[in-house]
Amino acid sequence: MDWISPRALNRLGMLNMNRRNVDYIARYNERSSYPLVDNKLKTKLAVAEYGVKTPQLLQVVKQQHEISRFRDMAEGLAGFAIKPAKGSGGKGITVITGRDGDDYVKASGARVGASVLERHLTNILAGLYSLAGTPDVAIVESLVESAPSLARYSHQGVPDIRIVVFQGYPVMAMLRLATTDSDGKANLHQGAVGVGLDIGTGRSLNAVQFNRPITLHPDTGLALENINIDDWEEMLEMASRCYEATGLGYMGVDLVVDSNEGPLLLELNARPGLAIQMANGRGLLPRLRAVESLKRPHFTPGERANYAMKTFASL
Amino acid sequence: MTSPSRLPFYIAVFLLITAGISLAVWRHIELGIPWLTGEQRPVWMVEARVDFDGSNEPVVASLNVPEQPPGFRILTEQAASPGYGFSIIDKAGSRRAEWTKREVVGPQTLYFKAQFIPDPNAEPAPPAQPPKTKRLFWEEPQATAVREILAQAEARSSTPESMTRELIQLMQPDTRVQNTTLLVSEANYLQLLVNMLNHSGIPARTADGLKLEDARRRQQLTPFLQIYNGERWLTLNPKTAAQGVPEDLILWRQGSESLLDVVGGDNSEISFSMLRQTVPALQLAAMQFDGDGLSFLSFYELPIEEQSMFRMLLLLPLGALVVAFMRIVIGIRTSGTFMPVLIAVAFVQTTLVPGLVAFLSVVAIGLAMRGYLSSLNLLLVSRISALIILVIFITAGLSIFGYQMGFNTGMTVTFFPMVIIAWTIERMSILWEEEGGQEVLVQGSGSLFVAICAYLLMSAPLAGHLTFNFPELHFAILGLILLMGQYTGYKLSELRRFTPMKVYD
Numbered sequence: 001m002d003w004i005s006p007r008a009l010n011r012l013g014m015l016n017m018n019r020r021n022v023d024y025i026a027r028y029n030e031r032s033s034y035p036l037v038d039n040k041l042k043t044k045l046a047v048a049e050y051g052v053k054t055p056q057l058l059q060v061v062k063q064q065h066e067i068s069r070f071r072d073m074a075e076g077l078a079g080f081a082i083k084p085a086k087g088s089g090g091k092g093i094t095v096i097t098g099r100d101g102d103d104y105v106k107a108s109g110a111r112v113g114a115s116v117l118e119r120h121l122t123n124i125l126a127g128l129y130s131l132a133g134t135p136d137v138a139i140v141e142s143l144v145e146s147a148p149s150l151a152r153y154s155h156q157g158v159p160d161i162r163i164v165v166f167q168g169y170p171v172m173a174m175l176r177l178a179t180t181d182s183d184g185k186a187n188l189h190q191g192a193v194g195v196g197l198d199i200g201t202g203r204s205l206n207a208v209q210f211n212r213p214i215t216l217h218p219d220t221g222l223a224l225e226n227i228n229i230d231d232w233e234e235m236l237e238m239a240s241r242c243y244e245a246t247g248l249g250y251m252g253v254d255l256v257v258d259s260n261e262g263p264l265l266l267e268l269n270a271r272p273g274l275a276i277q278m279a280n281g282r283g284l285l286p287r288l289r290a291v292e293s294l295k296r297p298h299f300t301p302g303e304r305a306n307y308a309m310k311t312f313a314s315l
Numbered sequence: 316m317t318s319p320s321r322l323p324f325y326i327a328v329f330l331l332i333t334a335g336i337s338l339a340v341w342r343h344i345e346l347g348i349p350w351l352t353g354e355q356r357p358v359w360m361v362e363a364r365v366d367f368d369g370s371n372e373p374v375v376a377s378l379n380v381p382e383q384p385p386g387f388r389i390l391t392e393q394a395a396s397p398g399y400g401f402s403i404i405d406k407a408g409s410r411r412a413e414w415t416k417r418e419v420v421g422p423q424t425l426y427f428k429a430q431f432i433p434d435p436n437a438e439p440a441p442p443a444q445p446p447k448t449k450r451l452f453w454e455e456p457q458a459t460a461v462r463e464i465l466a467q468a469e470a471r472s473s474t475p476e477s478m479t480r481e482l483i484q485l486m487q488p489d490t491r492v493q494n495t496t497l498l499v500s501e502a503n504y505l506q507l508l509v510n511m512l513n514h515s516g517i518p519a520r521t522a523d524g525l526k527l528e529d530a531r532r533r534q535q536l537t538p539f540l541q542i543y544n545g546e547r548w549l550t551l552n553p554k555t556a557a558q559g560v561p562e563d564l565i566l567w568r569q570g571s572e573s574l575l576d577v578v579g580g581d582n583s584e585i586s587f588s589m590l591r592q593t594v595p596a597l598q599l600a601a602m603q604f605d606g607d608g609l610s611f612l613s614f615y616e617l618p619i620e621e622q623s624m625f626r627m628l629l630l631l632p633l634g635a636l637v638v639a640f641m642r643i644v645i646g647i648r649t650s651g652t653f654m655p656v657l658i659a660v661a662f663v664q665t666t667l668v669p670g671l672v673a674f675l676s677v678v679a680i681g682l683a684m685r686g687y688l689s690s691l692n693l694l695l696v697s698r699i700s701a702l703i704i705l706v707i708f709i710t711a712g713l714s715i716f717g718y719q720m721g722f723n724t725g726m727t728v729t730f731f732p733m734v735i736i737a738w739t740i741e742r743m744s745i746l747w748e749e750e751g752g753q754e755v756l757v758q759g760s761g762s763l764f765v766a767i768c769a770y771l772l773m774s775a776p777l778a779g780h781l782t783f784n785f786p787e788l789h790f791a792i793l794g795l796i797l798l799m800g801q802y803t804g805y806k807l808s809e810l811r812r813f814t815p816m817k818v819y820d
Contacts, residue, residue, distance in 0.1 A: 004817050016809050
């Protein structure tokens with residue numbers, strides 16, 4: 001067994017679970033704002049007012065009887081994603097990338113019939129994936145066509161960029177690449193690869209999978225050290241803008257880069273994970289404390305993104 | 316990082332914990348509830364035996380019984396006397412056991428038994444109003460002798476206590492002078508002392524003490540002198556003037572004039588025998604304070620059925636404490652926050668190994684059946700409902716199967732909360748589909764580990780004893796849980812999880 005001493009973790013400024021919950025989430029996130037981020041449908045509508053683009057909404061299934069309309073709607077589509085509005089941690093998200101006769105092809109390559117998808121919708125409505133098991137709403141979104149420059153790194157699914165935003169300042173970012181282990185999902189605890197991104201430039205730093213450092217993508221075999229994200233400042237500003245939209249002081253913003261639409265907001269997370277620190281090889285605490293000790297906060301998202309790029313890269 | 320707003324919180328938690336512990340300590344001292352189980356306390360069983368001959372007349376036998384002997388507490392009292400009417404009569408500072416019967420012929424024996432607990436703090440209540448002295452008329456030449464002796468004793472003393480000591484001193488054979496020899500004879504010594512003290516203005520009376528010796532029969536009473544010093548009655552040895560009651564002496568009679576009165580009988584006699592017994596301290600505390608004002612916090616006032624329910628309920632906070640500790644400080648992942656506590660509660664009833672076997676088999680069979688249910692495309696509510704019914708079938712099946720095979724352990728399955736098991740199966744099965752078997756194993760074994768830890772704590776006899784007899788200790792548990800809610804340090808599991816960060820240090 002290999003252990004790291006708490007003192008070393010303190011030196012690195014590693015944010016831990018208990019401190020995140022007590023000192024950041026409980027203190028900076030208003031309980032009343034939670035439904036806004038825990039419900040993807042509400043998130044979409046809220047951020048739209050602040051000029052943050054999201055994938056196109058194809059259908060909202062609110063009632064059991066509306067499921068019958070799903071088949072008609074999906075008939076003409078090549079790809080789409082079914083999501084529970086109140087799902088967490090990527091649970092219950094099914095991504096369909098294509099068709100094979102009557103069957104639908106999942107991101108993993110598995111073929112499923114329409115009835116399986118309908119059962120999935122039923123499960124979503126019954127609240128199987130929602131946080132407290134409460135009845136839920138299913139949303140069907142257009143499939144994101146990932147920009148090829150990033151898509152080639154990901155085994156399946158769409159690589160997304162997680163940015164932790166603290167009081168409107170983007171403080172840390174990572175690129176999440178799906179793997180076979182993660183079944184096309186970009187969730188680190190399910191086995192996706194996390195690539196830390198330099199907040200100042202958008203260049204990759206380190207990569208981890210299952211909390212262990214790696215240098216090559218386990219499926220594609222591509223080196224993960226020279227990834228560069230285009231339009232980095234624009235993305236940071238977009239993430240920063242979500243603060244105005246939700247009022248959440250500490251959140252994770254998940255962005256994707258669509259080849260046609262540019263950066264899109266996938267979802268917001270009021271309880272972003274801690275693995276981002278390992279992907280970056282840096283602790284969050286120095287940056288969070290820098291924001292907390294700011295005497296004059298910046299007012300516009302652009303200024304905040306700019307400040308973050310200049311200051312945090314060295315912290 | 317600590318903002319000033321947390322100070323009141325810490326004060327409140329501190330108050331909670333101290334309140335809980337000090338209340339428990341107070342009740343331990345005041346009510347004598349033991350900290351440990353199985354603690355034994357000595358109890359003296361004293362039996363007074365009254366013998367007399369009936370002479371074909373209605374009989375009233377009246378025996379003075381202790382009211383509040385210094386240094387002891389009365390635990391139980393009972394009388395054994397077939398055919399007699401019995402009652403205990405309290406009147407004017409004396410307590411008497413009274414036996415009555417219409418026609419009595421021949422030798423009669425009456426018993427009165429009482430249990431006494433040694434208690435150094437037990438004191439008789441001071442009299443409501445100061446007792447009066449009874450002045451006797453002395454004839455000459457005694458009157459002069461008494462006056463002179465009293466004057467002599469008074470000259471050498473300052474308080475009622477010292478006066479009494481001096482007087483006793485003067486009356487002793489080796490210091491006797493002419494005056495005393497005139498007054499004292501062996502038979503009237505004590506009564507004379509009492510009369511003289513009363514004459515000098517000090518209220519005085521006699522008392523009878525019983526020396527406690529294990530398994531002693533036909534023990535005789537020893538006379539004692541009691542004087543009133545203005546606040547309370549003091550007991551003195553009439554021969555040595557030693558003040559206070561020896562530890563092994565119980566004052567059977569104080570304040571009343573006679574020990575035994577028998578009307579309608581002859582040759583009455585009284586004898587005492589005694590035995591030292593031990594009684595569980597807890598039982599003692601419960602008996603002693605039955606209906607006492609201090610026992611309001613006790614669950615022993617409740618009906619037995621509710622008591623046993625509370626015994627279980629009061630263990631739950633311990634389980635919650637274990638879960639909080641395991642999740643917050645250690646960082647063990649469990650499936651369902653408090654599922655482990657409920658499983659642990661079931662384990663308490665089934666004992667560990669049979670419980671584990673039963674639980675694992677129900678969950679395993681349930682998971683297999685859930686696999687089929689999931690292919691039926693059911694709504695969540697009906698799937699869970701179906702699962703609950705299936706779980707009941709499985710438990711029934713296991714019970715019957717186990718019973719037929721001669722294992723009683725099969726029956727213990729019924730202690731598991733069905734709905735919780737159904738939800739556990741449902742969650743596990745979804746976890747399996749989404750995250751794979753490994754996560755099921757991690758969370759499942761994490762839950763079981765926490766459940767076993769909680770079970771070990773909850774099933775400890777001491778834990779049950781403390782939580783039930785000192786329910787106020789739950790304040791301290793609450794305080795600890797609240798404190799843990801503010802713990803912002805690293806979890807043990809995080810020290811492992813963040814190990815790769817060593818490279819960057």
